[in-house]
Amino acid sequence: MRYxxxxxxxxxxGELAKAVGPAAILAGGSDLLVRMKGGFIEPELIVDIKAxxxxxxxxxxxxxxxxxxxxxxxxxxxxxxxxxxxPGVVEAANLIGSKQVQGRCTITGNLCNASPAADSVPALVxxxxxxxxxxxxxxxxxxxxxxPTGPGRTSLAKGEIIEAILLDKRPEHAGDAxxxxxxxxxxxxxxxxxxxxxxxxxxxxxxxxxxxxxxxAPTVLLVEEAGQVLVGSKLDEGTLERLAKICSGxxxxxxxxxxxxxxxxxxxxxxxxxxxxxxYKRAGGx
Amino acid sequence: MAGxxxxxxxxxxxxxxxxxxxETLLDVLRDRLGLTGAKEGCGTGDCGxxxxxxxxxxxxSCLVLGAEAEGRKVETIEGMAHGDxxxxxxxxxxxxxxxxxxxxxxxxxxxxxxxxxxxxSPTEEEIRFGLAGNLCRCTGYDKIVRAVQxxxxxxxxx
Numbered sequence: 001m002r003y004x005x006x007x008x009x010x011x012x013x014g015e016l017a018k019a020v021g022p023a024a025i026l027a028g029g030s031d032l033l034v035r036m037k038g039g040f041i042e043p044e045l046i047v048d049i050k051a052x053x054x055x056x057x058x059x060x061x062x063x064x065x066x067x068x069x070x071x072x073x074x075x076x077x078x079x080x081x082x083x084x085x086x087p088g089v090v091e092a093a094n095l096i097g098s099k100q101v102q103g104r105c106t107i108t109g110n111l112c113n114a115s116p117a118a119d120s121v122p123a124l125v126x127x128x129x130x131x132x133x134x135x136x137x138x139x140x141x142x143x144x145x146x147x148p149t150g151p152g153r154t155s156l157a158k159g160e161i162i163e164a165i166l167l168d169k170r171p172e173h174a175g176d177a178x179x180x181x182x183x184x185x186x187x188x189x190x191x192x193x194x195x196x197x198x199x200x201x202x203x204x205x206x207x208x209x210x211x212x213x214x215x216x217a218p219t220v221l222l223v224e225e226a227g228q229v230l231v232g233s234k235l236d237e238g239t240l241e242r243l244a245k246i247c248s249g250x251x252x253x254x255x256x257x258x259x260x261x262x263x264x265x266x267x268x269x270x271x272x273x274x275x276x277x278x279x280y281k282r283a284g285g286x
Numbered sequence: 287m288a289g290x291x292x293x294x295x296x297x298x299x300x301x302x303x304x305x306x307x308x309e310t311l312l313d314v315l316r317d318r319l320g321l322t323g324a325k326e327g328c329g330t331g332d333c334g335x336x337x338x339x340x341x342x343x344x345x346x347s348c349l350v351l352g353a354e355a356e357g358r359k360v361e362t363i364e365g366m367a368h369g370d371x372x373x374x375x376x377x378x379x380x381x382x383x384x385x386x387x388x389x390x391x392x393x394x395x396x397x398x399x400x401x402x403x404x405x406x407s408p409t410e411e412e413i414r415f416g417l418a419g420n421l422c423r424c425t426g427y428d429k430i431v432r433a434v435q436x437x438x439x440x441x442x443x444x
Contacts, residue, residue, distance in 0.1 A: 001306075001307045001308050003290055003307035003308075003351065005353075005356070026351070026354075028349075029349050029350065029354075030331055030349050033310065033348070033349045033350075033351070034330045034331060036308065037329055037330060038330075046307065046308075046351070048351075048353075048354060050354075074343060097331070097419070098419020098420075099344050099416060099417075099419050100331065100334055100337055100344050100349075100419045101331055101346070103340075103343035103344050103345045104343075104346075186415065186418050187418050
């Protein structure tokens with residue numbers, strides 16, 4: 001096995017592209033090292049991306065925020081500007097693991113690990129976040145929901161690295177929220193979860209809405225119909241009931257030790273309602 | 287496998303070592319450097335017994351590669367006391383009997399040190415949340431929480 005720490009994204013892409021055996025990208029390592037320890041993967045090459053210029057930084061741009069792929073979630077949580085603009089994304093990211101894990105784990109890693117139960121991903125999908133992908137044929141920017149294709153699988157090609165996650169600048173009257181159900185108070189994997197992102201008009205009616213569900217299907221789900229039902233409303237009871245029904249219907253969950261299909265369906269709807277209420281309040285709705 | 291040459295700083299001392307590319311920082315500390323304070327409980331980042339601080343961040347050393355310590359500043363339990371002078375947290379853990387078998391204690395002390403550095407006056411709830419990444423199967427946590435509260439008082443007065 002070889003460990004390398006390239007200084008440029010081009011070098012990292014080049015090394016990954018020409019790797020013969022299994023290769024792994026290392027940022028926080030909180031998934032990778034566990035999988036190596038368990039013998040699930042035996043990489044012949046580990047590419048540590050933390051020394052690449054810009055990858056450990058959060059930058060505020062004219063369009064919003066650029067969160068480098070190597071930014072630990074603890075650092076993201078300490079960034080007041082991101083926290084103010086995207087509280088739902090930040091609280092989702094800060095739910096991953098313990099303080100020790102927070103010091104290492106990244107939202108890009110959470111996305112690329114492609115767990116259906118990844119906490120930050122429904123919030124990022126609801127936020128319409130984008131991923132900047134660097135690869136052998138250059139760079140492209142894609143919607144985060146197009147990255148995971150199934151449990152543990154992504155759409156990234158050989159040699160490709162996500163170098164940053166982009167979040168838009170927020171307009172007036174905007175809010176987001178993320179909620180998950182776990183049987184204990186913390187340090188657990190979501191049984192089911194929901195992320196909601198809203199913008200309101202001047203009168204407090206919902207102008208745009210995105211709803212995403214976690215641990216409810218093989219990948220995090222963007223439920224477009226759920227967003228559409230919210231538009232034009234002020235989250236009256238009837239709308240919230242329709243929202244829950246659509247979310248429960250959109251789920252394609254599994255039965256496992258953490259929850260049954262029936263339970264996940266029911267709770268997905270409840271969490272979507274509650275997350276929508278929090279997002280609405282954060283957006284200034286009454 | 288080719289070894290990786292690493293230059294790092296551990297508890298203020300410049301340290302150089304050779305390690306394997308897949309060797310964890312925990313294994314380097316314990317097996318190559320003789321710093322056996324950090325313990326391996328789970329080896330998968332769940333128990334916190336291997337907690338160390340790297341560049342001011344609390345991490346599980348079992349989830350860090352030894353090679354990654356290049357150019358970093360690592361703080362371990364061995365650097366917590368000043369000679370014979372125990373750190374207030376160590377003193378209060380003794381006074382409150384906040385340990386039984388002791389395996390989790392170095393990790394708790396390092397995590398508590400990090401917690402108090404970032405939040406000198408934590409509430410009980412903040413202490414319990416802050417130390418949720420450290421598991422203890424003996425004490426039931428109450429004595430640990432009280433020791434940290436007491437140490438926080440002492441450190442504020444210092």
